[in-house]
Amino acid sequence: MASKTAVGIDIGGTGIKGALVDLDKGELLTDRVKVATPQGAEPQDVLDAVKEVFARLEVTDTSVPLGVAFPAIVKNGRTLSAANVSKKWVDFEAEKFFEDGLGRGIHFANDADVAGIAEVRYGAARGKDGLVLLTTLGTGIGSALLYDGVLIPNTELGHLQRAEKKKDAEFYAAYSAMEREELDWKAWAERLQWYYDHLELLFSPDLFIVGGGVSKHADDFLPLLKLRTPIVPAVHRNNAGIIGAAALALG
Incomplete structure (x- = not known):
């Protein structure tokens, strides 16, 4: 029996990737x-980059489902936020825009949510009861909340506010902050400690999962965190968005 297949494309603040x-x-x-995310990340430019990724994959069978993940709140096919992309995406009919531009149906969802789906179906959250909180540390901070394996979508916990600094959590603690301010692992871990302490206080999760490209360096920073909740790297690391987008495309 042939395996089930689908294409996943993950749109991020700095890169667009697919497989x-x-x-x-x-x-x-x-x-x-x-490919690199176009400067300014305006809709037409992002669509053109997605077309390039899809063309380079050379998947010509139109029956193969396609899932697209995007860094925004996604409800009923519309993007309702725009943290690391053009503000033109706010209240934008993104799913229809991509379907019209690609000439085919797609499944469209939040990028961190699809990473959570990848981990609950194939990775670190598989078979885990209770509350699992996945965070993706990259250009921003994405989040996926999973309870007994069921996704609670669009949590956007990277935008928790730090009232004393008038900046949100991702500005302070995303991997991009480490790069921007040239922090070492210890200094960055101190910021992550604040962030995960805050998440523990709010949600009392049973497991934290850390995704994004920096998760391949998990041994450099996770042991520096002192939490009550177990914290582990995502199994699928920076491919979780691709795998989750493809999984949701099939259903």
Whole structure:
């Protein structure tokens, strides 16, 4: 019996990446294609970049489902926020825009939520009861809240406010802050300590999962955190968005 497959494309603040995914195993079947997110990340420019990724994957079978993940609140196909992309995405019919531009149906969802789906189906959250909180540390901070394996969408916990600084959590503690301010692992971990302490206070989760590209360096910073809640790197690391987008495309 042939494996189930779908294409996943993950749009981020700095890069757009995609691959064909084996949904029986939760593994990439092709090399990952990646292009830079266009400067300013306006809708037409992002669509053109997505078209390039999809074309380079050379998936010509139109019956293969396509899932697209995007860094914004997504409700009923509309993007309702725009933290690291053009403000033109706010209250924008993004799903229809991509479907019209690509000439095919897609499944469209928040990027951190699809990463959570990848981890609950194939990774660190699989079979975990209770409340699992996945955070993606990259250009911003995305979040996925999973209770007994069920996704509670659009949590956007990277935008918790730090009243004393008048900046949100992702400005202070995302991986981009480490790069921007040239912090070492210890200094960055001190910021993450504040962030995860705050999440513990608000949600009392049973497990934290840390995704995003920096999760491949988990041994450099996770042991520096002192939390009551277990915290582990995402199994699928920076491919979780691709795998989750593909998984949701199939249903």
